[in-house]
Amino acid sequence: MTPHTEVRGPGDILQLTMAFYGSRALISAVELDLFTLLAGKPLPFEELCDRAGIHPRGARDFLDALVALGLLDREGEEIYRNSPVADRYLDRRKPGYVGGYTRLADTKLFPVWARLTDALRTGEKQVPSQGGFFGGYADPEAARGFLGAMDAVNGGVGHSLASALDWTEYSSFVDLGGARGNLAANLHGAHPHLQATCFDLPEMEPFFQEHMKSLETTDHVRFVGGDFFTDALPRADVFIVGHILHYFGLRQREALVARIHQALAPGGVVLVYDRMIDDDRRNAALSLLGSLNMLLTSDEGREYTPAECVRWLSGAGFTDIRTTAVSGPDTLAIGRKPR
Amino acid sequence: MTPHTEVRGPGDILQLTMAFYGSRALISAVELDLFTLLAGKPLPFEELCDRAGIHPRGARDFLDALVALGLLDREGEEIYRNSPVADRYLDRRKPGYVGGYTRLADTKLFPVWARLTDALRTGEKQVPSQGGFFGGYADPEAARGFLGAMDAVNGGVGHSLASALDWTEYSSFVDLGGARGNLAANLHGAHPHLQATCFDLPEMEPFFQEHMKSLETTDHVRFVGGDFFTDALPRADVFIVGHILHYFGLRQREALVARIHQALAPGGVVLVYDRMIDDDRRNAALSLLGSLNMLLTSDEGREYTPAECVRWLSGAGFTDIRTTAVSGPDTLAIGRKPR
Numbered sequence: 050m051t052p053h054t055e056v057r058g059p060g061d062i063l064q065l066t067m068a069f070y071g072s073r074a075l076i077s078a079v080e081l082d083l084f085t086l087l088a089g090k091p092l093p094f095e096e097l098c099d100r101a102g103i104h105p106r107g108a109r110d111f112l113d114a115l116v117a118l119g120l121l122d123r124e125g126e127e128i129y130r131n132s133p134v135a136d137r138y139l140d141r142r143k144p145g146y147v148g149g150y151t152r153l154a155d156t157k158l159f160p161v162w163a164r165l166t167d168a169l170r171t172g173e174k175q176v177p178s179q180g181g182f183f184g185g186y187a188d189p190e191a192a193r194g195f196l197g198a199m200d201a202v203n204g205g206v207g208h209s210l211a212s213a214l215d216w217t218e219y220s221s222f223v224d225l226g227g228a229r230g231n232l233a234a235n236l237h238g239a240h241p242h243l244q245a246t247c248f249d250l251p252e253m254e255p256f257f258q259e260h261m262k263s264l265e266t267t268d269h270v271r272f273v274g275g276d277f278f279t280d281a282l283p284r285a286d287v288f289i290v291g292h293i294l295h296y297f298g299l300r301q302r303e304a305l306v307a308r309i310h311q312a313l314a315p316g317g318v319v320l321v322y323d324r325m326i327d328d329d330r331r332n333a334a335l336s337l338l339g340s341l342n343m344l345l346t347s348d349e350g351r352e353y354t355p356a357e358c359v360r361w362l363s364g365a366g367f368t369d370i371r372t373t374a375v376s377g378p379d380t381l382a383i384g385r386k387p388r
Numbered sequence: 389m390t391p392h393t394e395v396r397g398p399g400d401i402l403q404l405t406m407a408f409y410g411s412r413a414l415i416s417a418v419e420l421d422l423f424t425l426l427a428g429k430p431l432p433f434e435e436l437c438d439r440a441g442i443h444p445r446g447a448r449d450f451l452d453a454l455v456a457l458g459l460l461d462r463e464g465e466e467i468y469r470n471s472p473v474a475d476r477y478l479d480r481r482k483p484g485y486v487g488g489y490t491r492l493a494d495t496k497l498f499p500v501w502a503r504l505t506d507a508l509r510t511g512e513k514q515v516p517s518q519g520g521f522f523g524g525y526a527d528p529e530a531a532r533g534f535l536g537a538m539d540a541v542n543g544g545v546g547h548s549l550a551s552a553l554d555w556t557e558y559s560s561f562v563d564l565g566g567a568r569g570n571l572a573a574n575l576h577g578a579h580p581h582l583q584a585t586c587f588d589l590p591e592m593e594p595f596f597q598e599h600m601k602s603l604e605t606t607d608h609v610r611f612v613g614g615d616f617f618t619d620a621l622p623r624a625d626v627f628i629v630g631h632i633l634h635y636f637g638l639r640q641r642e643a644l645v646a647r648i649h650q651a652l653a654p655g656g657v658v659l660v661y662d663r664m665i666d667d668d669r670r671n672a673a674l675s676l677l678g679s680l681n682m683l684l685t686s687d688e689g690r691e692y693t694p695a696e697c698v699r700w701l702s703g704a705g706f707t708d709i710r711t712t713a714v715s716g717p718d719t720l721a722i723g724r725k726p727r
Contacts, residue, residue, distance in 0.1 A: 055458035069408030104511030119394035172443030337453035
């Protein structure tokens, strides 16, 4: 079950009102870096509080709330340890770390969502145009935070993409808007015969180089800088477009899909993924809410349904189009350029 | 299922991070008074947007997110109506309205929870001492908002209390810290033979008079003003103490329970309810998080377990003590003063 389940009684209304309590407890735990402190090393209550800098007054309730949320385990009354999922995904030193997204929620998402009513009334984003949602690449720390958050969200998708195609049929791919190359490096790691390209704005390149170095994947993935609406796209057998289309308006989406079709080798495929809304628009609460996040943070963005995505791909000339659920709330659409 | 369910995989961590999206969608819907607008009267999309003042850009996603959350129903693609639960509890003109709590979440709870890490580090509340959490009774609008929120939370409890005892055995009750008398009036309505008293601080009286007038229950409930720690308590057969003990420190709780024991008629009973934590402190996520809300908003408050409550009641001389779940996340403890 998800935090966005259906309201059935008055108690559920109050619970939905208070749903953010859980977000904030997680955000504080990540801010206090509790899960890195406890990684592989259970600690007794007092020592844990000392080392994490938690005052005794709220400590028991805070830690036991994390137990109830499935983020910590408690042995008897005294010994706290990470739950398996927290140990794997919230220890800052592990590659699966998703706490970057939690930090982004603290510093950017939480304040901007407090302005939802304004956005609904005006139809306008609630972040500055200059620097945008996370402050812009001119501030390297802010940029790294945002990129880490995006890697957290994309982490699970990499695995799904690695098995979404028979990659032996293809020799190259481009991850369009591939940021600092995290997904491209993962996919290359799973299929080392692929020539891997990360295409993003030129100002991304230093972050890409830094990240490849930290992953020890330098030379495995090539970076091509450019604007995917106006600059020439590299030719490749496969184009990946993940968490990109949702940021733009309809005409830009259609234009981008047409440009990808042109750049693809005949017989090549496009992989589009986003947190798509169910076609009936009644069930995917988190996707519909995610679409409001695009309202809050972009000029024309929103999430979309698989049926809409199929229409754009088909309109650009793609065939054999199919859609499938991938990691978490994402849906993947696959289309082929005829030979 | 609740919004505070256990995390089992990395996707759940991201969902918990984003749990506040759902809170904010509900908060905006209540702020736009959507459910009052739709009460008993379905509207087509465009008319609904016009009347609620929602810009077309985010409107579909917002309304369909409310459908997915169970707050609206949609007929075909065009007609939106309240879900039964929203119609009953979120129409401002109905007595069951719980939107006051949602408004409080917007203006007070959401900002104060952004300071959770500070509270955890210092053990100190994050609201001003002067005026406290909601601004104090000197600001009548703020006070009414807070009182409406408390009535929303207590609304369901009134029904449970009405059937928690064989009330024919008793002739009077006092609701201690009974605020503007909402619960006392409900309980008197269910059992009109009872002499009903609402005891609260003297500055509450105008709000009490105003609320009794609006409920048309003037003369059914008596108001006694005073400080329950220092002033004489009225004598009665039953004392109700709901959502009171959690606000105070241990010594004050014990002192208050002892004072109630003294004021009760022999053979009388005390009813204590709060959002109690499970005795093992592993399961009641919302209560444990609610306890952090007391950390954020009070000097020494926190939630507590049924076992702790039984200990205080027993220490004061109560017998035949039992605890039972009541409305929503609340637990009720009942103790008897021996004849």
